[in-house]
Amino acid sequence: MARRRRRPWYRRRAYRLARTAVLTVVLVMAGDRIVHREGHGAGTAAPAPQPRAVEAGDARPGVTGPATTPPPSLSASARTTAAATPAPRPARTSAAPRTLPRSRATRIVIPYIGVDADLMGLGLDSERRLTTPPEDEPELAGWYTDGPSPGEPGTAIAVGHLDTNTGPAVFGGLGELERGKRVEVRRADGRTAVYTVDAVKAYEKDKFPNRLVYGTRDRPELRLITCGGNYDRRTGYSGNVVVFAHLTGTREPARKG
Numbered sequence: 001m002a003r004r005r006r007r008p009w010y011r012r013r014a015y016r017l018a019r020t021a022v023l024t025v026v027l028v029m030a031g032d033r034i035v036h037r038e039g040h041g042a043g044t045a046a047p048a049p050q051p052r053a054v055e056a057g058d059a060r061p062g063v064t065g066p067a068t069t070p071p072p073s074l075s076a077s078a079r080t081t082a083a084a085t086p087a088p089r090p091a092r093t094s095a096a097p098r099t100l101p102r103s104r105a106t107r108i109v110i111p112y113i114g115v116d117a118d119l120m121g122l123g124l125d126s127e128r129r130l131t132t133p134p135e136d137e138p139e140l141a142g143w144y145t146d147g148p149s150p151g152e153p154g155t156a157i158a159v160g161h162l163d164t165n166t167g168p169a170v171f172g173g174l175g176e177l178e179r180g181k182r183v184e185v186r187r188a189d190g191r192t193a194v195y196t197v198d199a200v201k202a203y204e205k206d207k208f209p210n211r212l213v214y215g216t217r218d219r220p221e222l223r224l225i226t227c228g229g230n231y232d233r234r235t236g237y238s239g240n241v242v243v244f245a246h247l248t249g250t251r252e253p254a255r256k257g
Contacts, residue, residue, distance in 0.1 A: 096219065097248060097249050097250050099153050099220055099247070100149075100151030100152060100250055102149045103151075103187040103188050104121070104145075104149060104187065104188040105143040105150050105156075105158075105187060106119055106186050106187060106188050107119055107185070107186040108183070108184070109185075110181070110183050110184075111181075111182060111184075112176075112177060112181040112182070113174065113176055114173065115170060115171070115173070117139055117140060117170045118140055118141070119140075119143045120133055120141075120142050120143070121142070121143060122142035122143060122145060122159065123144075130144060130157070132160075132161065133159075133160065135164055138164045138166070138167075139169070139170050140160075141158055141159065141160035142158065142160065143156075143158050144156070148220065150185035150186075150187050150192075150193035151191065151193035151220055151247060151250055152220055153219060154217060155213075155214060155215065155217050155221050155222075155223060156185075156221065156223070157225065158185070158222070158224050159224075159225045159226065160226055162226045162227040162228065171224065172226075174200070174226045174241050174243060177197055177243055178200070179197055179199060179200075182194060182195070182196060182197075183195040183197065183222060183243075183245055185222070189253070190254075191250060191253060192250065194247070194249035194251065195248065196246060196248040197244070197245045199243075199244045200241065200244075201241070201244070202240070203239055203242065204239040205238060205239055208240060213225070213242055219246060219247065220246065220247035222244075222245040222246070222247070223242055223243065224243035228240050228241035
């Protein structure tokens with residue numbers, strides 16, 4: 001009787017079951033590694049959102065007087081442009097003039113309305129309101145000394161009374177200025193900053209555009225401010241007249257001899 005041949009070990013049922021189990025475990029582990037790697041990559045591909053630039057702070061609204069409060073940062077070193085409201089379109093000019101170093105403002109001349117007045121330094125009161133020249137000196141105008149001086153980059157501010165109990169004051173004709181007219185501001189160093197009017201606007205005090213008027217600019221600009229609107233004996237004028245101008249020239253002091 002012939003002996004029955006035994007099957008090779010690699011063809012036995014136990015080996016095939018073990019091989020299948022091992023292959024299944026290997027495939028499952030490989031698939032898990034692939035999914036984990038792809039998921040991690042997708043999570044880091046998108047960059048984190050960048051913070052939005054913060055705009056300069058607004059001036060405090062609702063202040064009485066010939067002008068509302070300039071912002072504390074209204075200085076020649078401030079270079080942030082306030083972009084909430086576009087400034088009036090500048091009058092047509094040639095190439096931009098060179099800017100001037102800091103020097104105290106001494107006198108303002110506006111030939112079109114006959115202004116030729118001394119300038120005194122002005123600051124802010126305890127409530128951060130811009131002060132005004134004394135009422136008993138109606139022909140005296142004021143310059144905000146914490147802002148740019150004439151010809152410096154930024155928004156320079158000059159204020160003056162519209163009238164007093166005795167008659168018209170230094171800025172009584174400010175509302176009659178026209179686009180393209182000249183404003184000259186003389187300085188303690190003998191130089192003169194020459195500005196050209198871009199626009200003349202009237203605003204009610206409760207709607208005064210602080211950022212447009214006081215917001216800092218990269219180029220030298222000028223604001224002339226006085227009272228305007230309706231007059232009430234108890235509350236005074238209801239608004240302000242604002243002249244917008246920008247630097248269009250400078251003059252050196254006259255040579256002696």
